[in-house]
Amino acid sequence: MLTNLTPQPADKILQLMQKFREDPRTDKIDLGVGIYKDASGNTPVMRAIKEAEKRLWEVETTKKYTALAGDPAYGDAMVDLVLGDAVPRDRVAAAATPGGTGAIRQGVELIKMANPDATIWLSNPTWPNHPSIIKYVGMKMAEYRYFDDATRGVDFDGMMADLAGVKAGDVVLLHGCCHNPTGANLNMAQWAEVVDSLQKTGAVPFIDIAYQGFGDGLEDDAAAVRLVASSLPETIIAASCSKNFGIYRERTGILMTVSQEAGNKPLAQSTLAFLNRQNFSFPPDHGARLVTMILQDKVLRDDWMEELENVRLGMLALRTQLAGELQRLSGSDRFGFLAQHRGMFSRLGATPEQVERLRAEHGIYMIGDSRMNIAGLNEATIPVLAKAIIDTGI
Numbered sequence: 001m002l003t004n005l006t007p008q009p010a011d012k013i014l015q016l017m018q019k020f021r022e023d024p025r026t027d028k029i030d031l032g033v034g035i036y037k038d039a040s041g042n043t044p045v046m047r048a049i050k051e052a053e054k055r056l057w058e059v060e061t062t063k064k065y066t067a068l069a070g071d072p073a074y075g076d077a078m079v080d081l082v083l084g085d086a087v088p089r090d091r092v093a094a095a096a097t098p099g100g101t102g103a104i105r106q107g108v109e110l111i112k113m114a115n116p117d118a119t120i121w122l123s124n125p126t127w128p129n130h131p132s133i134i135k136y137v138g139m140k141m142a143e144y145r146y147f148d149d150a151t152r153g154v155d156f157d158g159m160m161a162d163l164a165g166v167k168a169g170d171v172v173l174l175h176g177c178c179h180n181p182t183g184a185n186l187n188m189a190q191w192a193e194v195v196d197s198l199q200k201t202g203a204v205p206f207i208d209i210a211y212q213g214f215g216d217g218l219e220d221d222a223a224a225v226r227l228v229a230s231s232l233p234e235t236i237i238a239a240s241c242s243k244n245f246g247i248y249r250e251r252t253g254i255l256m257t258v259s260q261e262a263g264n265k266p267l268a269q270s271t272l273a274f275l276n277r278q279n280f281s282f283p284p285d286h287g288a289r290l291v292t293m294i295l296q297d298k299v300l301r302d303d304w305m306e307e308l309e310n311v312r313l314g315m316l317a318l319r320t321q322l323a324g325e326l327q328r329l330s331g332s333d334r335f336g337f338l339a340q341h342r343g344m345f346s347r348l349g350a351t352p353e354q355v356e357r358l359r360a361e362h363g364i365y366m367i368g369d370s371r372m373n374i375a376g377l378n379e380a381t382i383p384v385l386a387k388a389i390i391d392t393g394i
Contacts, residue, residue, distance in 0.1 A: 012128070012367060020365045028363035029381050031372040034180070034344060035248060036311060039378040046246045048304035052293040065282045068273035070096025070254075074288040077295040078254045081218070082209060082239050086226035090262045095272035096283035099251040100210045100240025101129060106255045106275050107206055107236050108137045111171055113271065120171045120206070121163070123147075125347070125369065127180045127208070130173060144172070147182045152337035152349050154184045160197060168202030171236070174228070176209030177221040178343025181371035185215065185342050191224045195231045205232060210240040213308045214315065215342035218244075229258045241291050243344070244308055250287025315344065318377050325386040335389075344375045350394045362388040 016032040035043050069075065075094035083092065097103040111118055120134050123146035134141045144166075145158030166172060174194070179185055186194065198205055205228050212221045229235040234257070241252040257268045276283060294300040319339045326335035338346055350358070350370035358364040364385060366372040377385065 016365055016367065019359075023363060023365075025363040027384070029365065029376065029385060031364065031366040031374075031376040031385075033376075034373055036243060036246065036344065036375045037373075039314075041378070043246065043248070046304060046307050048294045048300045048307065049245060049247060049290055051303070052290040052300060055293065056289060066096075066285050068276045068282060069094065069269065070283045070288055071285060071292065073296070074292045075254065077292045078239060078241075079256060081295060082212065082222055082237060082256070083226055083229055083258075084219075084222065086230040087258050088262070090265060091260060092256055092258050093265050093268035093272055094254055094256045095269075095276055096285075096288050097238075097253040097255050097276070098280060098284055099242060100208070100238055100253040101133075102251065102280075102283075103238035103240070103253040103255040104129065104208060105133050105137070106272070106279065107238050108133055108139060109275050109279070110236065110255070110257070110271065111204075111206070112137055112139055113275075115169050118170050118204075119167070120173055121166055121203075122173050123159075123175065123179070125181055126173070126175075130208075146179075147184060147347065149349060152182075152184065152347065153340070154186060154190070156186070156190055156193075160193060163194065163197045163203075164201070166197075166201045166203045170201075170203045171206050172198065172203050173206045173208065174224075176207045176212070176225045176237075178211035178215045178345070180210070180343070181345050181347055181367070181369065183341030183343055183346035183374075184337070186224065188223060188227070191227055195228055198228075198232055204234050204236065206236040206238070208238050210238075211243050211343045212239070213244040214312055214344060217309070217312065218305065233261075234259050241287060245287075245291055245294070245304070247287045247290065250290070251284055252287030252291060315374055318374050318379075318382065319346075321379065322374075322377065322382050322386060325383055326389060329386055329390045338374075344373050345371050346374060347371050348389070348394065350389075350392070354392050354394050357392050358388055361392070364388055 013032055020030050037043055074096055079092050079094055097106055119140040119142050121142050121144050122130050124143040144162035145155045148155040207225050209225055215221045237256040239254050242248045294304050323335050323339040327333055348370040352368045355366055355368050355370050
């Protein structure tokens with residue numbers, strides 16, 4: 001049987017990581033892998049997480065299973081973090097998942113159960129795992145325009161023209177904030193137009209919010225999700241704690257469904273539990289418990305929010321420095337979009353050939369579509385990157 005298996009496409013990010021490790025140059029720069037790094041190149045454990053782990057070690061008395069949907073307290077804490085008071089709690093079903101990726105996978109499975117004929121619409125470009133998961137699950141998908149290669153901003157006219165053609169019952173996958181891979185976000189006026197379009201077409205929004213707190217702050221980053229969830233009959237939301245709590249390896253995510261009809265919650269909740277049972281049975285709890293402890297304790301929460309805000313401001317400072325250095329070297333403001341983008345990523349707008357030159361000639365590693373991780377930079381490497389960008393003719 002195993003001889004019948006066929007090789008699968010290699011993951012581009014993992015390939016890039018391998019090339020980076022094998023590169024003997026000591027001045028190489030990794031802008032490929034999508035994790036936060038501080039100025040020393042480390043991905044630290046956040047202070048509140050360390051403190052919560054100490055407390056948990058003292059009081060935890062069992063490692064027994066929680067529930068198929070995870071600890072209800074985690075669901076309540078995450079619904080509050082993402083949705084606030086935009087939607088009554090009795091309208092929201094929630095289930096813990098192994099990371100945000102697990103939430104996306106369970107969300108696609110949910111869509112397939114509810115409407116196997118639906119088409120899932122994705123922004124062009126989007127996070128590579130989105131189409132990969134949808135294809136594997138066997139759902140139809142289509143693209144809507146999103147990124148303008150000329151301005152490095154949102155092609156909003158193209159986006160709205162494409163969304164106008166979405167059919168009732170189809171699903172539109174949207175990035176809640178800090179669009180990956182482009183870094184280009186909709187403003188709230190544009191989000192309102194998206195909501196109006198979804199109301200007219202009868203499509204269901206599926207929001208992936210993996211970077212809450214990395215863009216304009218915890219509340220501002222959730223504003224679009226709250227607008228959508230409070231304005232439409234149904235919304236599906238996949239959220240991740242990997243970035244904003246720095247617990248990548250704990251695989252802590254959540255899938256939520258919102259229905260304006262409270263009577264729909266029990267069926268949605270039982271379906272989420274069923275899907276968990278079919279896939280991994282009980283979700284991991286360690287990361288979820290730490291998140292719950294932090295969100296429910298004022299001292300821990302305040303400390304976490306302070307550190308998260310420092311992370312966010314640090315990335316904004318890197319963006320401003322890079323845009324300024326490129327303006328100085330190029331004599332133009334054509335790289336000003338870097339300061340306007342939000343989150344960990346920006347799409348530079350380089351060709352695959354230019355990206356390869358950056359790697360081969362300058363030891364700078366980024367994905368072939370020129371997505372680069374801003375958090376992979378520091379004050380010392382920004383001038384190096386800026387000079388390489390200009391020398392490469394980008």
